[in-house]
Amino acid sequence: xxxxxxxxxxxxxxxxxxxxxxxxxxxxxxxxxxxxxxxxxxxxxxxxxxxxxxxxxxxxxxxxxxxxxxxxxxxxxxxxxxxxxxxxxxxxxxxxxxxxxxxxxxxxxxxxxxxxxxxxxxxxxxxxxxxxxxxxxxxxxxxxxxxxxxxxxxxxxxxxxxxxxxxxxxxxxxxxxxxxxxxxxxxxxxxxxxxxxxxxxxxxxxxxxxxxxxxxxxxxxxxxxxxxxxxxxxxxxxxxxxxxxxxxxxxxxxxxxx
Amino acid sequence: xxxxxxxxxxxxxxxxxxxxxxxxxxxxxxxxxxxxxxxxxxxxxxxxxxxxxxxxxxxxxxxxxxxxxxxxxxxxxxxxxxxxxxxxxxxxxxxxxxxxxxxxxxxxxxxxxxxxxxxxxxxxxxxxxxxxxxxxxxxxxxxxxxxxxxxxxxxxxxxxxxxxxxxxxxxxxxxxxxxxxxxxxxxxxxxxxxxxxxxxxxxxxxxxxxxxxxxxxxxxxxxxxxxxxxxxxxxxxxxxxxxxxxxxxxxxxxxxxxxxxxxxxxxxxxxxxxxxxxxxxxxxxxxxxxxxxxxxxxxxxxxxxxxxxxxxxxxxxxxx
Numbered sequence: 001x002x003x004x005x006x007x008x009x010x011x012x013x014x015x016x017x018x019x020x021x022x023x024x025x026x027x028x029x030x031x032x033x034x035x036x037x038x039x040x041x042x043x044x045x046x047x048x049x050x051x052x053x054x055x056x057x058x059x060x061x062x063x064x065x066x067x068x069x070x071x072x073x074x075x076x077x078x079x080x081x082x083x084x085x086x087x088x089x090x091x092x093x094x095x096x097x098x099x100x101x102x103x104x105x106x107x108x109x110x111x112x113x114x115x116x117x118x119x120x121x122x123x124x125x126x127x128x129x130x131x132x133x134x135x136x137x138x139x140x141x142x143x144x145x146x147x148x149x150x151x152x153x154x155x156x157x158x159x160x161x162x163x164x165x166x167x168x169x170x171x172x173x174x175x176x177x178x179x180x181x182x183x184x185x186x187x188x189x190x191x192x193x194x195x196x197x198x199x200x201x202x203x204x205x206x207x208x209x210x211x212x213x214x215x216x217x218x219x220x221x222x223x224x225x226x227x228x229x230x231x232x233x234x235x236x237x238x239x240x241x242x243x244x245x246x247x248x249x250x251x252x253x254x255x256x257x258x
Numbered sequence: 259x260x261x262x263x264x265x266x267x268x269x270x271x272x273x274x275x276x277x278x279x280x281x282x283x284x285x286x287x288x289x290x291x292x293x294x295x296x297x298x299x300x301x302x303x304x305x306x307x308x309x310x311x312x313x314x315x316x317x318x319x320x321x322x323x324x325x326x327x328x329x330x331x332x333x334x335x336x337x338x339x340x341x342x343x344x345x346x347x348x349x350x351x352x353x354x355x356x357x358x359x360x361x362x363x364x365x366x367x368x369x370x371x372x373x374x375x376x377x378x379x380x381x382x383x384x385x386x387x388x389x390x391x392x393x394x395x396x397x398x399x400x401x402x403x404x405x406x407x408x409x410x411x412x413x414x415x416x417x418x419x420x421x422x423x424x425x426x427x428x429x430x431x432x433x434x435x436x437x438x439x440x441x442x443x444x445x446x447x448x449x450x451x452x453x454x455x456x457x458x459x460x461x462x463x464x465x466x467x468x469x470x471x472x473x474x475x476x477x478x479x480x481x482x483x484x485x486x487x488x489x490x491x492x493x494x495x496x497x498x499x500x501x502x503x504x505x506x507x508x509x510x511x512x513x514x515x516x517x518x519x520x521x522x523x524x525x526x527x528x529x530x531x532x533x534x535x536x537x538x539x540x541x542x543x544x545x546x547x548x549x550x551x552x553x554x555x556x557x558x559x560x561x562x563x564x565x566x567x568x569x570x571x572x573x574x575x576x577x578x
Contacts, residue, residue: 001317030365037266037366038429069361073265084431112431116267119429123266128361136359149289151302158306159313159351160359166314174318190321195458198315198332202339202459203466205304205311212303 001171005164019059022138023145024239028246029130035253036123042111044253045118051245052125061132069128070121077120084116085109136160162208166201173197263356264371264420266364270429277369277423284377285350288343305344309351312336316352320455328448330455333375334383334412338405338460341472342384349376370423374416382415383408383456393491401464402457409456410449417445439546446547498557502550505542 020028036048056066085093088109096103131139140160144153177193269277292301312332320328332352336345353371356362363371383405390404421441425434464471508514522529531540539559543552 001314033266033365037269037364038271040429073361076265077267081431088431116429116431120265120267123364123366124361127266127365131359131361139358151289151293154302155306155309155347155351156354156358158302159309160355162307162310163313163355166311167317170314170318187321191454192458194318194320195455196462197318198335198455198459199462199466201311201315202308202463203470205307206467206470209300209303209307212307213299216299216303 001167001174005167005171019133019238020242021235021239022134022142024142024235024243025130025134026139026142026146028242029127029139031246031250033123033127035250036119036126039119039122039253040115041256042115042118044249044256045115045122047252048249049118049122049125051249052122052129055129055133059133061129066125066128066132070125073124074117074121077117081113081116084113088112158212165208166205169204170197170201173200263363264367264424265361266366268364268424268427268430269367269370270427273423273427274366274369277367277373279369280377281369281372284346285372288346292343292347301344305347305351308336308340308344309348309355312348313352313355320451328451330452331375331379331413331416332456333379333416334387334405334409334452335456335459337380337382337384337412338387338408338456339463339471342381344472345380345384346376349380352376370420374419374423378419379412379416382412386411387460396468398461398464401460405457405460406453408453410446410453413449413452414442414446417441417449420445435545439544442544443546494561498554498561501557502553505553506549 032048032051036045039045039048055061056063085105086103086109088106090106090108092104093107093110094105096105134142137157140153140156143156144150174193174197177196178190312335315332316329318329320330333345333349336348339345340348350372353363353368353376357365357368357371386408387401387404390400390407394400418438418441421438422434424430424441425432425437430437460471539552539556542556543549544555547555
């Protein structure tokens with residue numbers, strides 16, 4: 001939980017937040033993620049994955065964090081698609097015998113599996129590369145530029161700010177309560193403690209919400225009118241390059257039937 | 259329960275389009291309902307901070323036998339504590355943060371994830387809890403049972419919806435014949451744990467601050483109307499639970515067939531069930547579950563639909 005809280009804090013600003021206009025970056029991220037997610041060919045997914053790798057390397061974003069997310073997605077997609085080569089009908093590529101069971105690996109099944117995994121991983125790679133470059137603050141700002149309701153962007157900002165606070169609080173509450181179980185712990189005891197932590201987190205959230213409301217009102221703000229209107233960020237050459245690249249990849253995908 | 263977050267690449271354009279339309283439609287309806295309240299510091303602070311606390315609560319590891327652990331979703335809990343509208347907004351925020359910041363759940367799958375966890379799970383949890391407490395009173399045993407059932411059924415139905423979404427998607431390697439039984443079966447088991455967690459948390463909250471539970475906001479009216487309704491509901495539930503004895507066990511023993519089926523066989527008419535069937539609940543069964551259990555679930559769903567239509571009709575009549 002502590003590590004997660006630190007991860008949220010570190011993701012707030014990103015490695016190179018001012019590199020792109022936030023709205024252009026969000027539009028590009030959404031288009032590229034969608035193109036990867038809906039692609040049926042390996043080449044397009046591989047191209048989008050390569051773009052994400054180049055972005056991460058050029059901007060010197062922390063590769064380990066980015067790679068960890070991708071490894072998790074890769075493992076999950078592989079586990080889900082393992083049966084596909086065996087159950088898809090087609091030209092047999094290999095035979096596997098497990099005792100009395102004969103399993104046939106088909107070429108079409110293997111292609112389907114690889115395409116599925118590449119699609120899932122490429123979509124995750126491109127979006128997470130944008131998040132690690134921009135940081136969530138700029139991503140939320142970009143969403144605001146897409147005319148997302150003001151109330152939602154404010155709610156999003158306030159939620160993300162409070163997440164590390166609650167993660168740390170939950171961690172401390174859990175440690176304190178587990179330390180008070182003065183006997184051999186059973187599942188029942190641990191579950192009871194966890195339920196009280198969840199309940200008290202909700203109660204603490206009412207208390208924090210009350211304090212936040214007082215803080216907002218004490219500054220004479222009574223509605224979302226207090227939202228700071230940030231001037232729109234300038235669109236530079238890098239933004240045009242990024243958007244052009246995005247449109248090229250999208251066009252390639254559409255022309256190639258995705 | 260973390261299997262419920264559908265990643266990018268699992269859903270095709272059609273399913274993404276439908277789920278996003280549902281998200282915008284329902285989200286727009288909820289925003290219109292709470293817009294005035296949402297413009298106040300109280301509401302803004304409550305929803306945003308509550309979303310953060312539910313996010314943190316979701317990160318807790320609940321150990322299970324076998325050396326593994328699970329995380330709970332909290333949709334039913336949010337529905338019970340905050341009500342259906344603020345519960346939806348809170349879970350929606352949680353899912354948005356998880357998608358945007360941690361990529362736990364895909365951007366293209368956000369509509370589906372919100373439909374499953376922020377709409378279905380929240381509404382089912384809220385309705386079941388409210389119905390139970392209204393009919394049987396606000397006692398600890400009733401609260402625990404209602405919260406357990408709300409948590410269990412919310413997750414199971416959300417899992418069924420997830421199974422349908424990925425099963426009908428051409429991007430996913432398996433069809434609904436595989437995805438629905440797997441998702442329903444798996445979440446029906448995990449839902450027991452979600453139900454237990456929801457019940458324990460609600461009991462803890464009602465002992466510390468019962469006034470904060472939205473679903474108990476109205477005074478409990480124990481009038482003749484509710485006593486009669488309670489008797490009818492109990493009778494109906496008993497009938498549903500004993501129905502498989504007649505509809506499945508006895509029917510198999512005597513070799514019962516529907517008269518129209520026998521007529522079709524005699525006339526040598528082709529069986530078009532496989533071609534024209536659109537529902538996963540063919541013949542009152544749930545794919546992957548024993549016939550008797552499917553019979554009971556089909557009965558509960560049918561009664562639920564009829565009750566829902568009745569309640570919607572009575573509400574409309576009252577408004578006019």
